[in-house]
Amino acid sequence: MTEFKLLGKDFFERDALSVARDLLGKVIEVTDGTGCCSAVITETESYSGFEDKASHAFGGKVTDRNRVMYGEAGIIYVYLVYGMHVLLNIVTGDVGFPAAVLIRSALPKEGMDLMAERRFKKRPDQLTVKELASLAKGPGNLTKALGITMEDYGRQINKIYGQKSIAFIDSAYTPEYLSSKRIGVDYAKEWAQVPWRFSIRDGFSKF
DNA sequence: AGTATGATGGACT
């Protein structure tokens, strides 16, 4: 009998940096018509406020894509980059203040068969070591493995929509972590340098 | 209505 509790709206109703850091070691669990899978969150990034040049909401910009960043905490903000990758964010903080946490990587926990099928059309025992290690590593790989799609846009976490739900589960695990520069935002100049990326210190990362 | 580009990932040198 596993005791678990969902991370409520209050968890996400805080500043994006705290949420990003505290999300490390927590579990994301996705259920859809094909089944259920979960993974331990190992890497996140925060995007916060009007001044953050790396944020889609920089300068208070509002578009059809980024609109939910101004919404209530716990809303799912997904978008497509490079014409092919879906990236998962959770909105944080107060309504009207644009902020979100990007989930970049996770360690597969349950539902390996689903994740292996979605990523490589293979059974888990057919995966190479490289494939296994990269199952949910990287924001694009993570959403593909977990089955997160654009249809999840604007939905609330921990709620069921038809057969689909994206839940966040608490954990007593509070890992040592590292902070570093955010990835892929060099265009944001000085805002590309702020240490708003968080990752579990696993002893293997070279940071 | 035309164009530039990206909160990536994989292949390759």
Add this chain to the structure above:
DNA sequence: GTCCATCATACTA
């Protein structure tokens, strides 16, 4: 380290 697939979105006009 370099190249590039691929297309919705944001921006220019």
